[in-house]
Amino acid sequence: MARAVLLFSSNMHANRLVAGVPAAVRAALALCQSEEFASSDAMIVAVPGRWEATPWARSEFARLLPDVRIAIGDPYEGILPEDSPVLDAISVLSGVPVILTNREAVQQWLGEQEHESAQIAKLNAVSSGIVKATGKPSDGLVSRTLNRPISRAISQVLLKFPGITPIHATGLAAFTAILMAVCLLFGGANGLVAGALLFHAASVIDGVDGEIARATMRSSEFGAKLDTITDGITNLAFLSLASLNLYWQGQVQAATYGAIGLALLAIGLTALGLRSISMGGPFTFDAVKNNFNARPSKITNALAAITSRDVYAAIFAVTFALGFAEWMLLIFMGSVGIWLMTVLIVLMETRARRS
Incomplete structure (x- = not known):
């Protein structure tokens, strides 16, 4: 099946820890646990300027998704596969995935991601929810x-x-x-x-x-x-x-x-x-x-x-x-x-x- 693209607006968001696990890893894990992408053996993490994964993110991918191949993409280079669904990664973490249906939608989405504080607030809310559920x-x-x-x-x-x-x-x-x-x-x-x-x-x-x-x-x-x-x-x-x-x-x-x-x-x-x-x-x-x-x-x-x-x-x-x-x-x-x-x-x- 087509591999999914997880789109982040910056490296900071992709590498930010969400309850101890990098956001990119949690988003990929959430997709793999969903019915639609459960059989996928590869995913793309797309970040403007290409994703620079931290050593911790790489080790967590190896631990939690050992059988899934992770590729790196850049939405501004235009090299994302045409048949791959592109998803707003933070919306995936929030439990309400937003799929960007075409290249124009991706470009519009990138242009709207100017408020860093709003994205960080969403990631913090997801993190708090995860910890709250650990009782x-x-x-x-x-x-x-x-x-x-x-x-x-x-x-x-x-x-x-x-x-x-x-x-x-x-x-x-x-x-x-x-x-x-x-x-x-x-x-x-x-x-x-x-x-x-x-x-x-x-x-x-x-x-x-x-x-x-x-x-x-x-x-x-x-x-x-x-x-x-x-x-x-x-x-x-x-x-x-x-x-x-x-x-x-x-x-x-x-x-x-x-x-x-x-x-x-x-x-x-x-x-x-x-x-x-x-x-x-x-x-x-x-x-x-x-x-x-x-x-x-x-x-x-x-x-x-x-x-x-x-x-x-x-x-x-x-x-x-x-x-x-x-x-x-x-x-x-x-x-x-x-x-x-x-x-x-x-x-x-x-x-x-x-x-």
Whole structure:
């Protein structure tokens, strides 16, 4: 079939990152995913003066469209194939493709593309829409109302840099966890509050790697596993170091609550991790959550909501900042005890079903 021509008014527009992926690559991918051009094995990116693809654009074409040959054209040189449909590339990205039916229409279109700001605004709107769609149906109340707006804003900034990948966001979350640990170890009473706030910040930033992965089509089993491990280490580090901080301050009772709760949590997570490995699927600690999701009810939905990371990280941040660390750790110890019993029951039930 005839190859399509994606027409940009400038190199800046063709190479501009739209949620981390160059606009030319996203437009070509959108066409390949459409019914009309799904079988096309070649496309032309046309830019006045010829397209100068950045190294990042070339690498993204190779990653996302390995089987599609990309040619370069110049609408002013008059060498575009006569039988190829010419499309306004930015309109393709916007979801309402505009086809320029003849050479005169192409020349008229080029003459109308004088307002750079209008084109950039369209590309920014497409980028924002892509990032906005990266939320997950399983997001809890805190995540939807507080965490996601912040994490999306961070993702929007990071996705403006060529070469950004989910691993960079995971590294940012890990760096936040390290700052949290430093505050808890060396900050005394003020460090306890700062550490709790950074624990919540790590929970917010934890959403960034998934958003970048979904926005740039880089989701992977390895990334999900790394994210799970990072979350688990951060959770355990906060609880253990917060308890140690309180012990050093002389709040032995509070530290004891935290230590017992931490021990119970470690037992449960170890059991879940070993079961996940033995089943041979993706490494996860979500066996209990998945079991409840399979048998939904108001009670199980409420339990899942209040035990999600976004909720308990926010609760720890607020209660520690208000000076209720001991009460929070007492509640934590009791809650983990109930959770551990639930974990053991669920694991025994699933083992019995498998047998």
